Amino acid sequence: MTHNPQLEELIRPSALGPALARATDDDRWIGLDASLISGGKSNLTFLLTSEAGELVLRRPPTGKLLPSAHDMGREAKVQRGLAGTGVPVAEVVLSDDGDLLGLPCYVMERVPGHIVRGELPAGYADGAEQREAMSWAFVDVLADLHAVDYEAVGLGDYGRPAGFLERQVRRWTGQWEASRTHDVPDLDELARRLAGAIPAQQRNAIAHGDYRFDNVVFAPENPGTIGAVLDWELSTLGDPLADLGLLMLFWAEPGEQFPALIPGVTNQEGFPSRAEVLERYAKRSGADLTDLNAYIAFAHFKFAVIAQGVAARSAAGAMGGQDFGNLDEEIRTLAAEGLRLL
Template sequence: MSSIDPAALTGLDRLAPALAEATEDDRWRSCTAELIIGGKSNLTFTLRSDAGELVLRRPPTGHLLPSAHDMAREARVQRGLAETDVPVPRIVLVDEGDLIGVQFYVMEKVPGHVVRDRTPDGWAETPEERRAMSFALADTLAALHAVDYDAVGLGDYGRPEGFMARQVRRWSGQWDKSHTHEVPEMEELARRLAADVPQQQRATIVHGDFRTDNVVYDAGDPARINAVLDWELSTLGDPMSDVALLMLYWREAGDDGLSLVPGVSHLPGFPTRAEMLDRYATAAGVDLADLTWYQAFAHFKFAVIVQGVAARSKAGAMGGQDFGDLDDLVLRLGAEGLDHLKEH
């Protein structure tokens, strides 16, 4: 990894006094910042002082695509969900760019495990524990989709009507802006998705990137989630988009992996996609009879996200992180998306 300066990227000399004021704790006047490795879009830093630890999120460096990386929006949805059944970190400070030149927010650091490519030693090792942690994920997604967004002050957080048609247009536009060469599979997938958008059945808050490494699990209880993180893509819309994307991330034994989202669901003891869908459907009280179009869209959206990560990494905007050559993954996702449409 190339050398970076977390203090410069967080404006630490200006941030520290602001934190001391926001927390009413002068110990934050002397603090350090460390980049949390693994973020594929916004940059996330651990802030440390004698008062403890906090987390700062800010956009990547360099050119930003339109409508992306809205930090105030991320903070707003978490504040709205604070009194609901969806666990979220407490927001400490939000800044529109005055302090360090870009929007950022600071939140509490929630204790627990973020599960990426392995489960921590001694934690969720039995099949029963692994099913419990998996079903907690499905239940938390159902709880999010059950929130009355008007009641929590998020009635204007998005436009649910026509959501999926706009999503296809949005991600097609992001593809046009970020791809470096032609990928016929992606072009065809975009055309076919736009031509056959299903009728929306529900309108809810959607997370937009719901998976195991975007939640914090309780270190003492794999069946408990302490916080849901990374609200960058959240809005009001069709909850089926969240369900389908989770199923893309939920790899089973024998599936090809996703290099940017390694996951653990393919390991022994974890439930299948069908079992996860059944758990969500039961918790949410809904029918998931036809997910195929949404699964195709999930492949398209994630392929565009992958392409964006590749472009930002190549441009040096990811704090020195290098995610390698992602062209093959983009191509595979496009082809698999088309395969799903054959079943639609």
């Protein structure tokens, strides 16, 4: 069992272990150990280990939480709903409203494979053909998520899809007001202009809210297969093109840099261009992408606000010891590019 005081406070192994033993019918989970998995910039993700194997715990960060953020019950619900579809998700083993840790949390299976951040694993997807297969699997899973009949899988009450982008602009403007530590005039202007440039919503779907390479697990031996989509914190029912707009922000091409908080690999040789990604998505989904720039501009706004929240939580010591440095320039750059797109 872990004896790290900070970890013990965050995961309460004396309560969590017995609860997992009951949920799995395996007493070996009583003596669990835990370690923080790097990469989480909002909710905290821990690897749980015991003689019974490995599981993953998700819980909110410490400190003051922004309104409506870090809802563990929703993350567990959407993964349970999608379990019977073609969208790959991790099996939820246990979810709790707050009795175990004092805050809601859930535990899911650990899906084997690679989570790709700033570099590819050695010898993995090192050819153009594999990198293309990796990209198409990634895009196809997003299109398939957007095609799920959410009523049929018990997620009809998971959100209010009508008027989604208008509410999102309003919500993230509120999050900006709640987390801002200084003025960023371009971000204020971007919020104002987005509110007056909402495209007509084509269809309703489950929107992931943060779909990018490091939120999926690629199969260990086959880059063209995804084992699970992770990090459902921002998911809801809404406009699927918001996911695609965010994906364009995270899809850097050769010679381009990634946002400071989101390392990636798509700027390496062999990965498809943004235009090719959009063509693939449009062909699989049937979506009209004429108004996509408005969604990409919103992605810049949303991510700038997320970066501000990360900076504020990191400064307050509420990120499990992670430090992401000064993000002011990143936030200003995102705001300026969002305005350019509009």
